[in-house]
Amino acid sequence: MRPFRMKQFALEHQASAHKVGTDGVLLGAYAAEYFAKEPPRAVLDVGTGSGLIALMLAQAFTDCHVTGIDIDAPSAQEASLNAARSPFASRISILEGDFTQLPTPKSPYDLIISNPPYFTESHFAEDARKTQAKHIGALTPDDIFEHSVSLLAPTTGRVMLILPPSTWDGFAKAASQYGYSVEHKLEVSTRAETPPKRLITLWSRDKVTSPTLSRLTLLAGSGRHDYTPEYQSLLASYLL
Helix, strand or coil: CCCEEECCCEECCCCCCCCCCHHHHHHHHHHHHHCCCCCCCEEEEECCCCCHHHHHHHHHCCCCEEEEEECCHHHHHHHHHHHHHCCCHHHEEEEECCHHHCCCCCCCECEEEECCCCECHHHCCCCHHHHHHHEHHHCCHHHHHHHHCCCECCCCCEEEEEECHHHHHHHHHHHHHCCCEEEEEEEEECCCCCCCCEEEEEEECCCCCCCEEEEEECECCCCCCCECHHHHHHHCCCEC
């Protein structure tokens, strides 16, 4: 498998349980755009895989330190290699371990970001590592929100996730249980006439009375690479 090349870095991803894909690229690019005016100073990327989102945010936020964590040893090792070879090596740390076991940091994170597992029992993979990376039982919505509380800045810290719409109710219920409310939601559709395929959701513990909603369409026509101007603009800083 060839490295996945971006404008400012390249990613080896053959060893990672989570290969580079549209969800990760979309989440990293949208987070970079959403927080462009008020960049976070410390970010935690949960389930970092090959380090894709960690490197994208290190590129976007030049005064930010990004930590990636993955419970899968080969993924964490590959992410470490990718980070070390990037121009942002001094601002990226990669941890091998369980997110739910992370101690309270001396300095809290401003943003926890994740392309979390969401597959159910019907999607079990033959590969145990892929099952761990993608199956919701490996990192539940409750796990994410419960353990984010002690890791984030108390009122300003946020959680950003990319999800299939079918998982919305479960994540919203877990978020509410731990004092989070949705601050912003991006609905992502493949084409203008199709329903949303993904949601990028932003959660805050500061009570939000009027969450914002926006939409993004990926394809303008019938071709696989006939991207909309909005999608091209979002990815312009990253994709060759």
